[in-house]
Amino acid sequence: MATRAARRDILPPAAPGGAALQHGPWNSARRLSRGLAAVERFLGDAGFDRMPWLAVAFGAGIAVWFALPAPGYWLALMVACGGLSAGFAAALGSYGRYPYLRLSGIVVPLVVAAGCGSVWARSHFVGAAPIAAPGVATLTGTVLAVETQPAQARSRLVLATREPGGERAIRVRINLADAIGSADGLHAGQVVRFRARLMPPAPPMLPGAYNFARTAWFKGLAATGTALEAPKIVDEGGAAPWLGSASRRISSHIREQLEHRQAGIAAALATGDVGGIVGADAQAMRDAGLAHLLSISGLHVSAVIGAVYFVSLRLLALWPWLALRVRLPVVGAGFGAFAGVGYTLLTGAQVPTVRSCIGALLVLMALALGREPLSLRMLAVAAFLVMLLWPEAVAGPSFQMSFAAVLAIIALSGAGPVRRFLTPREEGLGVRALRHLALVLLTGFVIEFALMPIGLYHFHRAGIYGAFANVVAIPLTTLVIMPSVLCGLLLDLVSMGAPAWWIAGHAIAGLNGLAHWVASRPGAVTVIPAMAGTAFALFIGGGLWFGLWSGKVRWFGLAPAVLGAVLVATARPPDLLISGDGRHVGLLSKEADALFVLRPSRSDFVRDNLVEIAGMSGTPTSLVSLPGADCNRDTCVITLTRGERDWQLLLTRSRDAVPERALAAACERVDLVISDRWLPRSCRPRWLKVDRRLLQHTGGLAIDLANARVSSVADSEGRHGWWRGAEDRQPSRPAVSASASAAP
Incomplete structure (x- = not known):
């Protein structure tokens, strides 16, 4: 007590409020510590697993690279991520x-910065600038790959050659029609010469359409084209690659054993050769939700690996000496891995197949180590490996659908009600079978629900009965069709494969019939206009939130998904669709519920693009038959009522010379002019002039007249290598906005 009194006498008196000032920083630090502890506790309770979220962050960096328009933005993103990381490190130090x-x-x-940098680096190193312009040239090059496509009556060659008129080494893809020549004697390694028509890889025809130019960029293709004569072999090169020739021989043998339509599906399952599948059958499989059966994916690789693992395990268990001294699951996993890798190489080692093989090998490793075979961490490791090797796959539907389906299965299997539903109990065999059938149906519905936004975004259509169809189709494919095809191939070595081929043929016919029946049901297919990237991002974000968290917090993921659904439901299709060359114009008439086109085309590609982006079904109608359209040989003048006003449109139909004075007078009387030619400067419509001069910078256009809004292909492509091509194209937004602002 004396010591305390003496100390009080020695210390100077505290100023008013001095205690509060002395303890202010300490209180702030304590409050910060409590806040950090609360956030840390939330992350722990919500099941924050490091590896899945790191995979999501890496993929997000890749996706943002595709979304941002120019290198300055990509660099700014990486610098911002580095600064944010340094700021957190300093704050938590x-x-x-x-x-x-x-x-x-x-x-x-x-x-996130690493993901952006990885896809940027890959684009720089593997991207091939397209050729400057279309043309006809004599090519001399080395065959890199040969793909037969009997359903399209053609073959497809990939060549390494020189750019016509230049010294640059390029890779080109050439279609060789059966009427021109046969590819039977061609194989990789040969040097061939022939004349061909070449063109740069096509950019999207319309905003939201398939971007083949981007796909070709990452495949290193500088041109595509059509052979004008049969290739002549200049040098035989070395022997044909064993795997490639074996795959082609197997496909050819299957076509000899089965009817044409059945053989195409059987060859696709055995070797990944989808060139023999009839177009109508492929479309029916897509509409029925069965398209995943036609491309070698996780289902096929898992079926092969699982079958080899199970059979080898059972056979090895019959050897007591080995069973007592060796861990048979490890040996079985080795046999399964060998079979999976061999099947992947035989089917061409395409990116989806390699991705599936990586996932299956990780499952085998988990089984061999006695770990949980299907987990978020396993899925994250597989995704990381794929994104490191092929970061561009993140932007494709195959990657998104594969991992979304597995994530949906993992999230469903980990849910408490499902675990309780599958808890072993005393019951009869029939009741247990019904319980498992109910779970299969529920899993199918969950997968279809998870994949529907992805299908609608990329393909603008999705089947809604896929859950029911897959209940029959998946067991039929994995338990009947694939084993019977394999048995047929093996038994044909001793000329005894006829029974197996009979079973395979009837099973494939049943699968094909199921696809056509489901696809023809009323309401089987949902068709929407091109989905906005914002709505798709909301769907993806909500799905990832729901799948990666645990507990009640995961239900917050429904909020962005519902908002995305609202945006899709309220989205208006564009009134006008204009292709990048200006030749093809589609006008959506809400009154007639039909799509009218300026020039009817025989091309399925053109027709499908117009119909899909407009969110329509059926066949387009000629614009001449539109009520109120005033058309002659050279032009069409149309009046549309949109947004509480009338819009006058002038569309050119021919390339005949038109007097400039008459054209200028016609342009002054309309709001919008659309032409596939270069129009003179004297043509000045009241709102917007769309001619070849504008389209060479913007690409295809989608115009919403009610809101006076113009969307272009260039808006979504920015300054990525596949869009710039031989010239440095500038984004279209400033020019279009300036025109749009003049709308009355």
Whole structure:
């Protein structure tokens, strides 16, 4: 007590409020510590798993690279991520705990930057600038790949050659029609010469359409074209690659054993050769939700690996000496891995197949180690490996659908009600079978629900009865068709494969009949206009939130998904669709519920693009038959009522010379002029002039007259390599906006 009194006498008196000032920083630090602890506790309770979220961050960096328009934006993103990480590191430097916060604040931004940098680097190193212009040339090149497509009566060659008129080494893809020549004697390694018509890889025809130019860029293709004569072999080169020739021989043998339509599907399952599938059958499979059966994916690789694993395990167990001394699951996993890798190589080692093989090998590794075979961490490791090797796959539907389906299965299997539903109990065999059938149906519905936004975004259509169809189609494919095709191939070595081929033929016919029946049901297919990227991002974000969290917090993922659904439901299709060359114009008439086109085309590609982007079904109608259209040989003048006003449109139909004075007078009387030619400067419509001069910078256009809004292909392509091509194209938005602002 005396010591305390003496100390009080020695210390100077405290100023008013001095205690509060002395403890202010300490209180602030304590409040910050409590806040950090609360966030850390939330992350721990919600099941924050590091590896899945790091995979999501890496994929997000790749996706943002595709979304941002120019290198300056990509560099700014990476710098911002680095600054954010450094800021978190400085803020959390005095707090030694909080591992979840450290990961999310320091590591995640760096992984986002790494994802952006990886796809940028791959684009730089593998991208091939397209040829400058279309033309006809004599090509001499080395065959890299040969793909037969009997359903289209053609073959497809990939050549390494020189750019016509230049010294640049390029890779081209050439279609060789059966009427021109046969590819039977061609194989990789040969040097061939022939004349061909070449053109740069086609950009999207319309905003939201398929972007073949981007696909070709990452495949290193500088041109595509059509052979004008049969290739002449200049040099035989070495022997044909064993795997490629074996795959072609197997496909050819299957076509000899089965009817044409059945053989195409059987060859696709055995070797990945989808060139023999009839177009109507392929479309029916897509509309029925069975398209995944036609491309070698996780289902096929898993079926092969699972069958080899199960059979080898059973056979090895018959050898007591080995069973007592060796862990048979490890040996069985080795046989399964060998079969999976061999099947992947035999089917061409395409990116989806390699991705599926990686996932299956990770499952085998987990089984061999006694770990959980299907988990978020396993899925994240597989996704990381794929994105490191092929970061561009993130933008494609195959990658998105594959991992979305597996994520949906993992999330469903980990849900408490499902676990309780599958808890073993005393019951009869029939009741147990019904319970498992109910789970299969539920899984199918969940997968279809998860994949529908992806299908609608990329293909603008999706089947809604796929859950029911897959209940029959998946067991039929994995338990009957694939084993019978394999048995037929093996038994044909001793000329005894006829029974197996009979079973395979009837099973494939049943699968094909099921696809056509389901696709023809009323309401089997949902068709929408091109989905906005914002709505798709909301769907993806909501799905990832729902799949990666655990507990009640996962239900917050429904909010962005519902908002995305609202945006899709309220989206208006464009009034006008204009192709990048200006030749093809589609006008959507809400009054007639039909799509009218300026020039009817024999091309399925043109027709399908117009119909899909407009969100219509059926066959387009000629614009001449539109009520109120005033058309002659050279032009069409149309009046449309949109947005509480009348719009006058002038569309050119021919390329005949028109007096400039008459054309200028006609342009002054309309709001919008659309032409596939270069129009003179004297043509000045009241709102917008769409001619070859504008379209060479913007690409295809989608015009919403009610809101006076113009969307172009260039808006979504920015300054990525596949869009710039031989010239540095500028984004279209400034020019279009300037025109749009003049709308009365």
